[in-house]
Amino acid sequence: MDREIWIAVCAHRLQRQWRTVDPEQLDELAADLWKDERLRALAPNDAARLWLEPLASAEGPQHPGRRRLGG
Numbered sequence: 001m002d003r004e005i006w007i008a009v010c011a012h013r014l015q016r017q018w019r020t021v022d023p024e025q026l027d028e029l030a031a032d033l034w035k036d037e038r039l040r041a042l043a044p045n046d047a048a049r050l051w052l053e054p055l056a057s058a059e060g061p062q063h064p065g066r067r068r069l070g071g
Contacts, residue, residue, distance in 0.1 A: 001044070007031050010044035017052055 010030035015023060030048070033039045039047040 013048035
């Protein structure tokens, strides 16, 4: 896949996670992810998902029935 298209698709996936972040910053982040050969070998959506995994894990599972602390 062409570099520019890969970065655009990856940035779009990142924007779905962070809607309030400046799109130019997400383009820069996606360009940084492109530099990682392991991530570049993946489809851009998969690369973004893989990169986001530690952040999702830090937030914990998001189950509707999950008890909240103090609740």
